[in-house]
Amino acid sequence: xxxxxxxxEMAEGFTPAERKLASALLSDYPxxxxxxxxxxxxxTHTSAPSITRFVxxxxxxxxxxxxxxxxxxxxxxxxSPVDLRDDAMPVGDGFLRRFLERSSDVVTRVSEGVTExxxxxxxxxxxxxxxxxxxxxxxxxxxxxxxxxxxLRQIRRDVYHMPPDPEIWPEYLLRVRSRDIFVxxxxxxxxxxxxxxxxxxxxxxxxxxxxxxxxWLSPVAEHAAEVMAIPIESGTAWDSYCGALALVEALxxxxxxxxWEATTKRIGGWEALRPNYGAVxxxx
Amino acid sequence: xxxxxxxxEMAEGFTPAERKLASALLSDYPxxxxxxxxxxxxxTHTSAPSITRFVxxxxxxxxxxxxxxxxxxxxxxxxSPVDLRDDAMPVGDGFLRRFLERSSDVVTRVSEGVTExxxxxxxxxxxxxxxxxxxxxxxxxxxxxxxxxxxLRQIRRDVYHMPPDPEIWPEYLLRVRSRDIFVxxxxxxxxxxxxxxxxxxxxxxxxxxxxxxxxWLSPVAEHAAEVMAIPIESGTAWDSYCGALALVEALxxxxxxxxWEATTKRIGGWEALRPNYGAVxxxx
DNA sequence: TATTAAATGTAATGAAAATTTCAATGTCAA
DNA sequence: TTGACATTGAAATTTTCATTACATTTAATA
Numbered sequence: 001x002x003x004x005x006x007x008x009e010m011a012e013g014f015t016p017a018e019r020k021l022a023s024a025l026l027s028d029y030p031x032x033x034x035x036x037x038x039x040x041x042x043x044t045h046t047s048a049p050s051i052t053r054f055v056x057x058x059x060x061x062x063x064x065x066x067x068x069x070x071x072x073x074x075x076x077x078x079x080s081p082v083d084l085r086d087d088a089m090p091v092g093d094g095f096l097r098r099f100l101e102r103s104s105d106v107v108t109r110v111s112e113g114v115t116e117x118x119x120x121x122x123x124x125x126x127x128x129x130x131x132x133x134x135x136x137x138x139x140x141x142x143x144x145x146x147x148x149x150x151x152l153r154q155i156r157r158d159v160y161h162m163p164p165d166p167e168i169w170p171e172y173l174l175r176v177r178s179r180d181i182f183v184x185x186x187x188x189x190x191x192x193x194x195x196x197x198x199x200x201x202x203x204x205x206x207x208x209x210x211x212x213x214x215x216w217l218s219p220v221a222e223h224a225a226e227v228m229a230i231p232i233e234s235g236t237a238w239d240s241y242c243g244a245l246a247l248v249e250a251l252x253x254x255x256x257x258x259x260w261e262a263t264t265k266r267i268g269g270w271e272a273l274r275p276n277y278g279a280v281x282x283x284x
Numbered sequence: 285x286x287x288x289x290x291x292x293e294m295a296e297g298f299t300p301a302e303r304k305l306a307s308a309l310l311s312d313y314p315x316x317x318x319x320x321x322x323x324x325x326x327x328t329h330t331s332a333p334s335i336t337r338f339v340x341x342x343x344x345x346x347x348x349x350x351x352x353x354x355x356x357x358x359x360x361x362x363x364s365p366v367d368l369r370d371d372a373m374p375v376g377d378g379f380l381r382r383f384l385e386r387s388s389d390v391v392t393r394v395s396e397g398v399t400e401x402x403x404x405x406x407x408x409x410x411x412x413x414x415x416x417x418x419x420x421x422x423x424x425x426x427x428x429x430x431x432x433x434x435x436l437r438q439i440r441r442d443v444y445h446m447p448p449d450p451e452i453w454p455e456y457l458l459r460v461r462s463r464d465i466f467v468x469x470x471x472x473x474x475x476x477x478x479x480x481x482x483x484x485x486x487x488x489x490x491x492x493x494x495x496x497x498x499x500w501l502s503p504v505a506e507h508a509a510e511v512m513a514i515p516i517e518s519g520t521a522w523d524s525y526c527g528a529l530a531l532v533e534a535l536x537x538x539x540x541x542x543x544w545e546a547t548t549k550r551i552g553g554w555e556a557l558r559p560n561y562g563a564v565x566x567x568x
Numbered sequence: 569t570a571t572t573a574a575a576t577g578t579a580a581t582g583a584a585a586a587t588t589t590c591a592a593t594g595t596c597a598a
Numbered sequence: 599t600t601g602a603c604a605t606t607g608a609a610a611t612t613t614t615c616a617t618t619a620c621a622t623t624t625a626a627t628a
Contacts, residue, residue, distance in 0.1 A: 015604080015605060015606085016605080016606095017605075017606065017607095031355060031358070031359045034355050036584080036585065036586090037585065037586060037587095038584090038585070038586085041607095046606085046607085047606070047607045047608080048585085048586065048587080048607085049586090049587075049588080049589095049606075049607065049608090050605090050606065050607075051586090052586070052587060052588090053605095053606095062586070062587080063585085063586060063587090064585095064586080064614090071315065071318050074315075074358065075315045094400035094403070095400070095403070095534070095538060096394075096395060096398065096400055096403045096531075096534055097395050097400070099530070099533075099534040099537065099538075100391055100392055100394050100395055100530055100531075100534065101392065103391050103526075103530040103533065103534075104388035104389070104391040104392045104530075105388070107384055107387050107388040107391055107526060108384055108385065108388045110380075110384050111380060111381050111384055112310055112311060112313060113307060113310055113311030114307070114380065115291075115292050115295055115306070115307075115310065116292075116378035116379065116380050116381070117292070117295035117296065118295070118303065118307065119378070119379070119380045139434065140431075140434055140435070142430075143427035143428070143430045143431045143434070144427070146426075146427045146430070147424075147427045147525070150423065150424055150427070151424070151522075214311075215308075215311040215312040215316075217308060217327060217328065221304065221328065221329055222329035224304075225300060226303070226307075227303075227304055227307050227308070228307065229307050229308060229310075229311030229312075230311065231311070238435075238533065238536060238537045238540065240530070240533050241431070241529065241533070242387075242391060242526050242529050242530050242533070245525065245526050245529050246383070246384055246387040246388070246524070246526050247380075247384075249383075249387065249522065249524050249525070249526070250379070250380055250383040250384065250387075252522060253383065253522045254379060254383075256522065299574080299575060299576085300575080300576095301575075301576065301577095320614085320615065320616090321615070321616060321617095322614095322615075322616085330576080330577085331576070331577045331578080332577090332615085332616070332617080333576075333577065333578090333616090333617075333618085334575085334576065334577080335616090336616070336617060336618090337575095337576090346616070346617080347615090347616060347617090348584095348615095348616080569628100570627100570628085571626100571627080571628080572625105572626085572627080572628095573624105573625090573626080573627095574623105574624080574625075574626085575622100575623080575624070575625085576621105576622085576623075576624085577620105577621090577622080577623090578619105578620090578621080578622090579618105579619095579620090579621100580617105580618085580619080580620095581616105581617080581618075581619090582615105582616090582617080582618090583614105583615085583616080583617090584613105584614085584615075584616090585612100585613085585614075585615080586611100586612085586613075586614085587610105587611080587612075587613085588609105588610085588611070588612085589608105589609085589610075589611085590607105590608090590609090590610100591606105591607095591608085591609100592605105592606085592607085592608095593604105593605080593606075593607100594603105594604085594605075594606090595602100595603085595604080595605095596601105596602090596603085596604100597600100597601095597602090597603105598599100598600085598601090598602100
């Protein structure tokens with residue numbers, strides 16, 4: 001239950017000092033409760049012990065837990081209302097429509113976690129063809145990593161997608177040179193094998209690890225040179241990786257544009273090598 | 285000035301540890317910065333001193349002042365009647381921002397190509413566990429198909445992802461019963477092998493083909509029972525599959541919600557079977 | 569490869585914050 | 599008026615937190 005609601009409910013049983021606290025808190029909710037216990041005490045002309053008693057009456061084990069609750073409430077209000085907000089939104093209330101709305105929200109919010117600057121740095125690394133690039137993702141996120149792999153392979157050389165089975169990794173790891181790149185995609189339900197891999201790659205082989213993860217940060221972060229933390233919550237029980245895909249596509253596009261002739265030449269040559277049951281039709 | 289803006293501005297002069305901190309903070313802004321200095325340090329795999337140095341670089345006399353600034357920002361935003369999120373959403377016109385803008389547009393436009401009605405029909409088919417489901421995508425679009433495969437496999441039985449090599453297909457095709465489902469994802473640079481497969485599956489084996497393609501329609505359409513034509517042009521030289529991913533995720537979510545107990549039970553059992561080097565940490 | 573400078577974490581320190589104890593104060597009923 | 603009880607804050611205590619100093623590691627350059 002909401003702290004505010006709880007206070008209103010319990011208001012009967014409060015002592016005078018507690019009522020002071022309650023009204024101070026409610027009048028500047030929840031920020032009054034985010035100060036230190038003593039400045040809150042001072043402001044309300046009560047004392048720290050009174051506050052301790054007050055919050056424990058509210059069922060918190062201490063002032064800190066109380067503050068955590070307030071913060072969590074704020075956080076929730078800020079993160080969830082994607083859907084609640086847009087009852088004022090345009091038309092269409094079908095499932096698909098609503099879902100798409102949220103997905104597109106996740107996409108735009110990517111920029112909250114990745115600055116243009118960081119984007120540039122990553123771009124720089126991925127474009128440097130003196131470095132090998134190794135990629136891998138988690139069970140559910142590997143498709144994202146694969147998208148990057150496949151496109152990157154069209155653009156540059158020395159791109160290797162790691163197989164899912166750790167047994168086979170050594171074979172790849174031996175090929176890793178210092179300063180090579182590891183791109184790891186790992187979203188919640190983090191997988192230990194990935195952080196193990198990151199550790200090996202970074203510590204033993206001197207590779208740079210670029211991590212794409214969510215705001216709870218995969219343990220891979222420990223070994224990562226760049227952490228791109230992007231939103232994956234779409235408000236449903238299931239996460240959305242649309243943001244991740246958008247980021248990856250942005251990287252691909254940027255790397256390709258970085259050196260345009262080289263890319264077209266490469267893709268051209270590559271097209272020529274396709275067996276002719278390959279493309280059927282390319283133009284509208 | 286806003287802490288967020290300041291961080292983006294000063295990004296150049298940051299050390300690696302500071303960058304980690306910056307991206308962790310930005311991805312869960314401003315709440316990541318409201319924890320105690322040590323839990324923030326732990327979460328980002330840096331150390332408390334690094335944070336102290338980081339915030340002092342930001343012009344704060346200490347961690348506490350830094351927190352005060354964050355809280356004051358929250359407060360201000362809260363009290364101004366405008367959108368709660370406005371402030372958190374960085375504006376700007378860097379490459380990434382512009383790209384994301386377009387991607388999110390592609391996502392919302394999916395509903396132009398797929399009606400709620402069609403969505404329902406497809407949903408129905410995918411939920412029907414008396415039908416086998418086979419999936420495959422093109423060279424670049426297979427990751428989309430894989431996303432669907434992998435999630436679907438958590439939800440229901442009899443899901444088979446087709447290998448890319450046509451040589452192996454007969455083995456699968458023999459297993460196809462009449463009224464089974466084929467999900468094929470094929471975007472421009474259509475591949476002949478896919479339409480061959482569609483033909484075999486539909487005409488010879490009596491399967492229903494569900495096609496996810498773009499507005500120029502893959503030749504697979506000829507054999508498809510449902511054609512979902514979605515936007516893939518993001519305005520760059522490269523296509524964006526974000527719309528496709530969003531659609532696929534919507535399907536997954538809807539199928540899962542269709543029969544919720546069955547799904548949780550299935551996922552639960554499935555979790556229990558994971559070797560314990562599986563998940564590492566799941567909570568924030 | 570050796571040398572230097574920068575970056576980073578460990579551990580020690582000092583500061584402050586929160587909690588507990590306890591005595592003082594006020595309130596109410598007998 | 600007095601005694602029992604509840605409320606309260608001062609002071610002491612304990613805990614937690616942030617910072618500083620320093621040693622180690624890492625990266626950069628010659």
